[in-house]
Amino acid sequence: MARSLRVAPEYIEKVKSALRRNSYPSLQKFAEDVNPSLSTVKNFFGGIGIDYENFREICEKLGLDWQEIAHKEPETQPPKPQSTNGEPSPFITGAPITQPRYFFGREKELKRLFNLLKRHPLQNAVIIGKKRSGKTSLLHYLKNITTTPAQQLRPEQKSDWLRHPENYRWIFVDLQDARMQSRENLLKYILESLKLQVPTPCDLDRFMDVVSNNLHSPTVILLDEIGVGLQRCPELDDGFWESLRSLATNHTGGNLAFILATPESPLELAKSTGHSSPFFNIFGYTAYLGALTQIEARELITSSPIPFIDEDVDWILTQSCCWPLLLQILCREKLFNLEEGENNDNWREEGLQQMKPFC
Template identity: 60%
Template structure:
């Protein structure tokens, strides 16, 4: 009689066969493969699985590693796998239990008992603290599942708390509200639930303490004030005039909005800010993909001498967003990041200084203006007369910690700003390579190789030959694209996901636009495919990106 394979993936991974742990019998890559097949529920080619788990290796090496893992898995869980020479799948007819499957079934049921079961199954984030080295596509898939399942759990908690408020079982509601806050302590609607429940069971003091805690956390972690809705709720509790009513749907927490000359319509304001199409992405939590490039870039900057890199890609390919991510990710608060989003790229990130130079800002087009700006950003003294000689003296005297200057769109500087001539760039090269003990590095972005731009502009400075690594930005992988799409607050159907990937060519900007449009249509309750026609119209100004693939 076949034993029962029990797989608990919500929270720390637990694999048992008739209640006997499997962790010591199956390698980490074997565990990852078993989890992926069970959750995904379909057959995959050996080539696809090898790329998923050993994406950094040549295909022959990856497939050899896969054969070794499959051989060991067969020894332990053979009845639960369907393995051929071409493909691998999980045998869903075998006796097994998967908490992710059970959780989703309970969430989908429309009754309180099922929802309570669902939140008991949710022990924590999907595959919490489970990490694989050199498996970027697998990591992206895990993050996609984490966001999807966490949102389902939060929504289920909300429904249960609303029912406890309606049923006047306030103590149980309080307990759930504290568990909900443990999932995300800066989610404002969760604090509102706790405030309301404390007040409804006669604990006005604890309700107002919760409000103070909410204010402090939002300010410390996000740098924003509480919403008007939360402030009004606190005033209502102080006055003792709280009424029994269901909380509104949670609002997305954003900094205070500017005043508009007219009131925006629901359709104009409904789109979730997860999808940013137009301005560069400056918040690390909204940045996706580029893991291989990030790994290479940070490796260049981990030790002295700092090395220099160029990021090349067509316009609108995400170059500026990548610079912001380099600058911000290592010191970002975990509360502002996605679950398990990596931030340990540098050993001592607090020692690093970053200067972002936007050459589309004409104020940085003069030699003196640019040099003053760099010194100011580094908190170094700025001489009254700030020419290149004075600048280099200050840098030599004060630059003792690793510092990276991010030159965004250097092509603009070469084409528009004659003061930034050969002598300027030669001085920059000399400063970085010979005078500050390897503490200065440059990362630039451009739509073409920097030496090509320099030749085109009539410049011959050796500065443009010190960039030993060039990262070329292309489309996302499918896994990266799906990881972005999964952040939609309203789940997007699989057939729409496949269409979006095909139409965008996996270019990040085009994906952002399609995600925005599909999320809007789902939030508005629209049916049919009209949203696709609208989305394609929105893509038109940027459709040439696909020609760069």
């Protein structure tokens, strides 16, 4: 996927005023001074994604910090159902699922997790699953499912998990993202996502003040790859984690919860990396991600725009052991085979080959 960035909505005004500050009377005049074309420049100012290099160049020319103003969330899948006529496959292999309609199963985990979030005080949870088991996809799903319009979901897809989903705020933090590994950037990002004022400097004390004085609606912070935060981010030290714990437990009236995703137990990880933080003791529920159930796996398979025969469905179920990524790979191969009009079993061999690195 090409790397593209867009200006975060809350920074659009700032980039426009940077244009005026730099004495450009129009976008056209500005485009004459930079490599990116006028249409790219227009997209930049309109908050539409543009190529990473162009984004950086425009920011540099305007004297803006590109990391600060870039929208921080990945947008990897089309928001609406796509037909199969030359359009992207409904089977997504590799990138986390960000659009709910492509997400299958995890009913049990969703029920438990939303149960912790639907009442006061909101409660914290951990999602543990081995590599490629679907942790990041589940975090995105939690964040998006309750507010995605019905026409962008599959028929029968449950979305009424919360009574007032419009009141909830969700913040997705990927600790593998280098920008999130700086304490100040991370605190700023949380405040910006909550549309709260960012103090200068944005240190822990000021962050705590702003959040505890202003956070009045249910808020869930989703921390993906927490292990990276513990192992590789010296700025995210015990003091940092203790402050987060204190916020959640004492200063936000039960309105703040954390959901962590990790391949290993965060408590063990904290111990083994020399962290003493009691932050990791406030997680009362752990969801362990295994394979999908047979029913869930069948639902994924039958989402194929061209139906598979029973024998192929059974073969896919057996070979994938119902692991979502493996199901996606085998379904992709089978669908490709059907779309190409090939009437043979070559896709099976290809599928097994493609699955190998993930088994």
